[in-house]
Amino acid sequence: MLLVSGDAPAKLTRDDAQKLKNPVANTKKSINRGRLIFMQNCTSCHGEDGKAEGSLVASATDLTSPQLYKSGTSEGEIFHSIRDGAGDQMPAFKSQIDSETDIWNLVNFIRSLWPEATRPAVVDDGK
Amino acid sequence: MSESIQKTENKTNGVPEPESRPSRRGLFASLGAGAAAVALVNPGKIFAATPPPIPSIRIAKDITDSLAESTKLGSFDAKGGMTGAEVFAKSCKDENLAALFCCPGNYQIINAISAAGIPAFGGRSEGSMTSAADGFSRCTGEVTACSGTEGPGFTNMIMNIAVAHRARTPLLVLASNVTIATDDREYFIQTGYQQPTTEGLKKYGKRLIAPDRIHEYTAYAFRNLKTGVPGPVHLDFPGEIYNHRFMAESEVKEYYSKEKYRTESRPHPAPKELAQAVDMINRAERPVIVAGHGVFFHKAWEPLMVAAEKNEIAVVTSGPMRGHFPDEHRLSASLSPDAFMSADLVVFVGQYSMPSKQERWRFNPEVKAIRVNPTGEDLGRNWPLDLGIVADEGAFLEGLASDLPQKKRDAWVGELAAARQKYEKQLMDEYDQGLKHSQATNTLHHAVVCKEVHDFLYKGSIDPKQTVTGWGGWTIGNAGARWLRAYRPGQEVNCPYQYSAVGPDLAMMIGAGAAVQLGVGPQAPYKGAPVLVITSDAGITYSMFELDTAAKYKIPVICIVYNNNAWGMWPSAVGTPRSMHMYLFQENLRYDKMAEGLGARGEYVRTQDEFRKALKTSYEVAAKDRVSTLINVQALKEFTSGKDYPPGNIINPEPSVGALAH
Numbered sequence: 001m002l003l004v005s006g007d008a009p010a011k012l013t014r015d016d017a018q019k020l021k022n023p024v025a026n027t028k029k030s031i032n033r034g035r036l037i038f039m040q041n042c043t044s045c046h047g048e049d050g051k052a053e054g055s056l057v058a059s060a061t062d063l064t065s066p067q068l069y070k071s072g073t074s075e076g077e078i079f080h081s082i083r084d085g086a087g088d089q090m091p092a093f094k095s096q097i098d099s100e101t102d103i104w105n106l107v108n109f110i111r112s113l114w115p116e117a118t119r120p121a122v123v124d125d126g127k
Numbered sequence: 128m129s130e131s132i133q134k135t136e137n138k139t140n141g142v143p144e145p146e147s148r149p150s151r152r153g154l155f156a157s158l159g160a161g162a163a164a165v166a167l168v169n170p171g172k173i174f175a176a177t178p179p180p181i182p183s184i185r186i187a188k189d190i191t192d193s194l195a196e197s198t199k200l201g202s203f204d205a206k207g208g209m210t211g212a213e214v215f216a217k218s219c220k221d222e223n224l225a226a227l228f229c230c231p232g233n234y235q236i237i238n239a240i241s242a243a244g245i246p247a248f249g250g251r252s253e254g255s256m257t258s259a260a261d262g263f264s265r266c267t268g269e270v271t272a273c274s275g276t277e278g279p280g281f282t283n284m285i286m287n288i289a290v291a292h293r294a295r296t297p298l299l300v301l302a303s304n305v306t307i308a309t310d311d312r313e314y315f316i317q318t319g320y321q322q323p324t325t326e327g328l329k330k331y332g333k334r335l336i337a338p339d340r341i342h343e344y345t346a347y348a349f350r351n352l353k354t355g356v357p358g359p360v361h362l363d364f365p366g367e368i369y370n371h372r373f374m375a376e377s378e379v380k381e382y383y384s385k386e387k388y389r390t391e392s393r394p395h396p397a398p399k400e401l402a403q404a405v406d407m408i409n410r411a412e413r414p415v416i417v418a419g420h421g422v423f424f425h426k427a428w429e430p431l432m433v434a435a436e437k438n439e440i441a442v443v444t445s446g447p448m449r450g451h452f453p454d455e456h457r458l459s460a461s462l463s464p465d466a467f468m469s470a471d472l473v474v475f476v477g478q479y480s481m482p483s484k485q486e487r488w489r490f491n492p493e494v495k496a497i498r499v500n501p502t503g504e505d506l507g508r509n510w511p512l513d514l515g516i517v518a519d520e521g522a523f524l525e526g527l528a529s530d531l532p533q534k535k536r537d538a539w540v541g542e543l544a545a546a547r548q549k550y551e552k553q554l555m556d557e558y559d560q561g562l563k564h565s566q567a568t569n570t571l572h573h574a575v576v577c578k579e580v581h582d583f584l585y586k587g588s589i590d591p592k593q594t595v596t597g598w599g600g601w602t603i604g605n606a607g608a609r610w611l612r613a614y615r616p617g618q619e620v621n622c623p624y625q626y627s628a629v630g631p632d633l634a635m636m637i638g639a640g641a642a643v644q645l646g647v648g649p650q651a652p653y654k655g656a657p658v659l660v661i662t663s664d665a666g667i668t669y670s671m672f673e674l675d676t677a678a679k680y681k682i683p684v685i686c687i688v689y690n691n692n693a694w695g696m697w698p699s700a701v702g703t704p705r706s707m708h709m710y711l712f713q714e715n716l717r718y719d720k721m722a723e724g725l726g727a728r729g730e731y732v733r734t735q736d737e738f739r740k741a742l743k744t745s746y747e748v749a750a751k752d753r754v755s756t757l758i759n760v761q762a763l764k765e766f767t768s769g770k771d772y773p774p775g776n777i778i779n780p781e782p783s784v785g786a787l788a789h
Contacts, residue, residue: 040489044778044788048486058699085769088698092774095553 008100012080020076024104026111027125034109037102041093050113059089064113078107184726186679198244208374211341212239215369218345220245222353222385224299225269225647228256228638232276233303235369240272246645250634250676253280257287257300258631258670259638264296265448266595266617266639267648268424270352272299277363278319285324286628288359292328293625294447295420295479297357299348300329304363307336321363330358338371343381346388354389355501356479357424393425393519394501400516401526404474404497407514408438409532411472411495413539415460417782420446421477421501427521428452428616431476433528439536441466441543443782445478445789447624450613454784463546464489464780471495475510477520480625482789483509488781499523550783554578554609557774562735564772570733571760572772573603573689577610579735580661580687583742585612593656595639597622599632600663601695602767602776607661608785609777617649622660623787629695630669633686636660637673640682644753657683657749664690667718667757671725674755678726683749685742686727686757688718693764695776715761722757730758 008020024030039048046052050063066073071086082103085092097103111120200220201213209217216239227247229237241247250256253275260273275281281302291298305318312318322332331351333344348360373379381388396404408414418431422444428451435442435452441460442452454461467489475481475498482488497514500506506515516523554574561574585591591612597620598607604623613619620639622632636658646654667688677684697710719729728748730741738760745756769775779785 036492039484040487040780041778043487057696059702085773085775088701088768088770090775091769091777095556095774096777096780098549098553 008079008083012084014072014077014080017076017080018072018074020074020079022075022079022104022107024101024108025123025125026108026120027123029125030105030108031112031122032109033102034105034107034112037097037106038109041096042106045090050110057089059087063110064115066114066118075104075107075111078110079103082106184678184724190679199242200244201239201242203373203376208372210235210239210369211338211364211371211373212236212369213243214341214373214379215345216240216243216245218342218349219243219272219299222270222345222349225267225271226260226263226638226641226645227272227274228260228263228641229253229272229274229301230256230276230280232280233274233301233364233369236301236303236364237274239369240274246641248641248676248680250637251672252670253283254285254287255631255634255637255670255673255676257284257298258290258634259641259673259676260298261287261291261294261296261631262597262620262622262635262638263642263647264291264298264638265294265620265635267642267650268426268617269642269648270297270299270349271638272301274301277302277304277321281319281321281363282324285328287631287634288325288361289328290626290628290631291359292330293480295356295358295424296447297352297424298359299352300325300332300359300361302361302363303369304334304365306366308367310365322361325359325361328359329361330356332361332363334363335365335368337380338368339373339378339380341368341371342379346381346385349385350389356421356505393522394517395522396499396516396518396526400514400518401523401530403514404499404516404523405527405530407472407495407497408440408474408527409534412536413441413466413470413542414438414472414474415441415443415467415470416474416476417478418442418444418452418476419478419480420448421479421520422524423448423451423477423616425477425501425520426616427477427519427524430521430524430528434524434531437528438531438534439540440474441470441539443467444613445782445786446480447621448617448619449621449784450618451616453614454612455614457540458543460543460546461782461784462550463543464783465549466543466546467491467782469542472497475499476523477501478789479505480789481505481509482781484511486788488789557777560773561766564766565735568763570763571689571735571738572766573606573762573776574610575735576603576687576689576738576760576762577606577661579738579742580607580659581610581612583739583746584659589746590653592618593653594618595620595636595643595650595653595656595658597632597636597639597658597660598662599623599629599635600661600666600689601629602691603661603663603689603695603762604632604666605776605779605785605787608779608787611661612784615649621787622662625788627787629663630666632660632662632666632670633684634670634673636686637670637677637682637684640677640684641680644680644682655750657685657746659685659687661687661689663695664688664692664712664716664718665694671718671721671757674722674725674727674757677755681753682755683753684755685745685749686722686755687760688757689760689762690716690718691762691764691766692716693767695767697764698768711764717759719757719759722755728754728756730756731761732758733761 045060052060201209212235257273260271561572599622700707
């Protein structure tokens, strides 16, 4: 089953999540929107730069190093981690970020933090 | 549950206890001698005799007698004149120092303050007493003092001084400090360099070294405590200072009254700046005032309300206390965090601990900003400003209330209402999930605990404005912050504000409870009401013994301990299993039993029904008999994790009712 949707199933397995495709194009606009969502929800654990160098929690993932991701690096898996929580410490954010589009924007921003060689190409949004 | 607390008479015979009792050493010596004598006469029957009944916990007559003593202010006309301690206490009295919380040590100073008639409370550890003073101040806005002895007493206060510093509490920190004559000699006992120790944790500090300048430095202290942005002031007293005797007023340098050594004058906004602010607000479509702790400390809640209503400006409260704008008001944005994104102007008023723009405050990066602060040196730090104004919060808000035109902002008010509805639905969704987890595990989820407290305090028969609350801990603290409400000034204490300390919560709320019992400042209409604190099993460790202090002074506190058998940060050990043991406690510890041993009531609950009953009974006993209760709520550490028990521990949006960092 290939899941392509802005309305992802309420319950996802890791396998399902892997198959999810991001319906939001990886544009500068989307990344900027994702950055805003990140600043408002994620910096206390992952830091302003995503490197998780602070001390609030010990097991927050360094988002700039995909090889350190514990719950997958595909866009669907990242979506799943944000929406439904990941590991023992990261809570589900679906009640706080209730727009799935915004979660996908956040996915685009997080992947923009990766090293240049692994970073997904940015699509021209015509601006 | 202990039924024998608060008795002043011997339970077994109803006869009042004798006025004088043997010392502990004498008592043990006589018991030992008696037992030895019995063993010698009849060694076979030593264990056959009925042991005497275990005496009840009670408040000693010495305590009640002491509290009933009349006050005595020092006088230069007295035989022997006045000591330095008495001169200091008189100055504190003249400054209306609201209360002192201390442990023995710094004897002359604390004795003189208590004798002067300033409400004084003696507790079990200096750190907790420091937080009690902090809590008293947070819910009244008044200057309070804490005191400890030199050396260990003083260093025991450090974490709690730091907590007060980050909250900008006007806290007068007092400590004795050996003598000037023995400085630098490692002279027994407890010598130490106090002022460098509190560097970075205070607004002002001084080791007093000239006895005749004691009043001069008291003036320094109160100028700093009562002017501008408040913060802790630390005075340390060598013996030469507090023991010095003054036979005449002329022997004390700079001995003039507070009207001459400080001013009540307030900085007012320049007319041009006020006009600019009025214009910016009036032109904005979605303005928000962030009403920080300066609005509370400078008692500016009335002009805040007038200005907000006149021009339909949204208001979100912020800081170490809440309630200076009521949560239920249609213009309150404290429960509407998603509305901030569309705000086009934010007006920070008395927001002393500024977030940075990158620190997850939910405003649009393009939002215009005005900041109003009583002093200028902080304006522009962290948040770029379109307009910075040096002004007292009250003076600025009075100016707004006067100069803003009447305006309707129906779209903005509607947006606030929609965002609130959404936030409340999020809370209910979390509660619904928590309830299922509770029912499945026969333990209580944090969302269930906090919603029950919410419904009990605000939806039942109790005046919703009555009870002062506080919260701390990690999982339970975050949840508590989401569910507790503030409907009037000084109603909610944000115990871990900014510094995120685990543990001062109970002590802080005992201090707040003392303020309510005395009816100080905004607590006057609710004088005598109980206070309630939600805390964790990790946090309770730091101040649990102060339940003895609460019992001793009949300060009724309902203390809810979320017992999940672990530090809230236990998931930090998941990746390194060998370290997990460091994050865990024994399971099913009985904090209720420990509370009973300290003279409070204890309740143990695992279900929603049990918790409801325990809350009701505890509140009734607190209100009627001024007896405190600790409710041990058995939970599971796994509720912190969203993996098995979604949604896990939610980090609250800021600013909002749940704000912790700023």
